[in-house]
Amino acid sequence: MDRRKFIKGSALMTGLLSISPMDLLASGQTEESKKGQAKNIIFMISDGMSSGTLSMANLYSRNILGRNTCWMNLYLENRVARALMDTASASSIVTDSAAASSAFGGGVRVKNGVLNVGANGERHMPIWQKFKNKGKKAGCVTTVTITHATPAGFCINSEKRNAEPEIAEMYAEIGFDVMMGGGDEFFNPEKRTDKKDLYAVYKQKGYQVLKTRADLSNIDRNKKILGVYNTGALPFAVDRAGREELQSTPSLADMTSAIDRNKKILGVYNTGALPFDVDRAGREELQSTPSLADMTSAAINHLKDHPDGFVLQVEGGKVDWAAHANDISALIHDQLAFDEAVKTAVDFAEKDGNTLVVITTDHGNANPGTIYGAEATANFDSIAHYKFTNEYILNSIHANHNLQQIKDWIFETNRFRLTDEEAKHLLGFYQGLEKEDGLYNYKKLPFKLYSDIQKKHNSVGWISMDHSGDYVELTMYGPGSNLLKPFVKNTDLHNLMLLATGLA
Known part of the structure; x- marks a missing residue:
């Protein structure tokens, strides 16, 4: 269904889900499926997702698209374990993404701004390195730069989260099996200040380099994968959807040249004015970059047959960026794009039976929410026109x-x-x-x-344009989910993953 078409009777669908707290805490998985040992882990992070973001994405999906999100259906169908998580860092009750990811990755709270490095220089081994040392394949996919704080926190140690050129080199040295996202400027010799050709380095180490969405259909299963699809982060999901309208309208030069002189002309190409010329630019970039679900599916397919299993981190990184900008359309559509990746992971885990899926965020951001008023429903639904x-x-x-x-x-x-x-x-x-x-x-x-x-x-409405320290949603599906307690610290997930896979 067109995302901008309202479903009939949408006003009747705007209430909160009618589920008791006890129902939400229950899990529909069998005791056997919950308690088995996980061979694989897919760890999914909607970066900067406040509870209001999760709620509004589902509200939009129900009202405009006519369905609940996959994440909310997991609750409705009692298929998961659920908890609240404290996201603080060592230096603040409000974490940044580097410290938050380090809590998951290194199992120890560190100061904001660093990756798995303690106050006295202690270097805590990141969990993806631990799993690789035990023979599992490991990878990360993200909608921001692959060297950004969240994927890096599972993979490397660095005293500076912004040392992305160096982080790109660390990945190659360690040899992670799948790394996909943005960040061409950290691999391309024409854009790096030191002129190093990191693409050549990766190829020498046996990697296939992917640059476009189409490349996902031609993956060599015998090679590791480096997929870098953009300079900087990948485009927001809603901007992909809007490109078709830009393509359908002519430029001023088009209208001037394509005229039959023997006929009168009435040419109406848009509601209101035609798009600005600058907005026609960049359409190829939008078309050539994969979605988070595309990358997640490709990564799972590449890793799934490894006899010792795999671990994969999946980040919806631009949910956080949208919250920083107080941009509701960007926020909702990137959260929905993350939800499509959740469905991809859960569908695989359900068939596989040996995969623990962890679904959460690293922290809240800007705490958006709907505001009471007589026209609240119609006003919220108008976001479908954005x-x-x-x-x-x-x-x-x-x-x-x-x-x-x-x-x-x-x-x-x-x-x-x-x-x-x-x-x-x-x-x-x-x-x-x-x-x-x-x-x-x-x-x-x-x-x-x-x-x-x-x-x-x-x-x-929004409370700010920055991170918040509220407790956040944490969901688990699959073997090992029985280990989840109703309230945890972010560092607890490090040991939980090791326990779930029998490595602790």
């Missing part, structure tokens, strides 16, 4: 645009109309009259201003 991320929309506005152009663009992409005052305020950022900072706002876009404008129309 064609692109706020990053994409705001990048398309420039200082020389007039107010009407901005108002037309916002209506075209979000289906609501700015007031003149809102348009003036928005334009002020591009004319240097105002500024806005933020961890992932390197382009200095007016994310907060725009999300505040959107809030009037979609009834979604």
